[in-house]
Amino acid sequence: MAEKLFLEVVTPQKAIVSEEVEIVIAPGSEGEFGVLKGHTTFLTSLKIGTLRYKDAKGKERYLFINGGFAEVLPDKVTILAESAERRRDIDVERAKRAKERAEKRLAEKSEGMDFARAEVALQRAVHRLKLK
Ligand code: ATP
Numbered sequence: 001m002a003e004k005l006f007l008e009v010v011t012p013q014k015a016i017v018s019e020e021v022e023i024v025i026a027p028g029s030e031g032e033f034g035v036l037k038g039h040t041t042f043l044t045s046l047k048i049g050t051l052r053y054k055d056a057k058g059k060e061r062y063l064f065i066n067g068g069f070a071e072v073l074p075d076k077v078t079i080l081a082e083s084a085e086r087r088r089d090i091d092v093e094r095a096k097r098a099k100e101r102a103e104k105r106l107a108e109k110s111e112g113m114d115f116a117r118a119e120v121a122l123q124r125a126v127h128r129l130k131l132k
Helices: 092-110 115-130
Strands: 004-008 015-029 031-035 041-056 062-071 076-081 084-085
Touching: 015 062, 015 076, 015 084, 041 076, 041 115, 076 092, 092 115
Parallel strands: 004 076
Antiparallel strands: 004 015, 015 031, 015 041, 041 062, 062 076, 062 084
């Protein structure tokens, strides 16, 4: 049994989290999964959503995760995310603007509009706003 569990959350821009945790709950592409220390090794992709964890003091923390990958080892969870923000770092006005832009594009259905791109932009904004 592993002694401790560490969580690393990194994006191409920066490291967001690097600390000891009690439990991690992540948005796997096949559904949410929880990890305690000693978990079996596995790899999975992640969808847009919320990553929750309890820090070493037992306090619940929340992060927005813009998809990516998770590597689970018995003593470490590594999350490689396209982008991610801690709840306190989410800019509500920015997310609202992104949501409005995406909704407008989806409603207009103009020729050449990239529907899938607008859909995921909307999903990102909605999930960010859910956390505030
Ligand atoms: P926008 O259209 O506002 O740029 P987006 O969903 O396209 O939003 P991303 O591609 O996910 O943005 O992220 C680009 C960078 O901006 C990342 O570093 C991400 O953490 C940051 N970011 C995006 N939206 C927000 C937000 N609402 N609050 C804080 N940081 C954000």
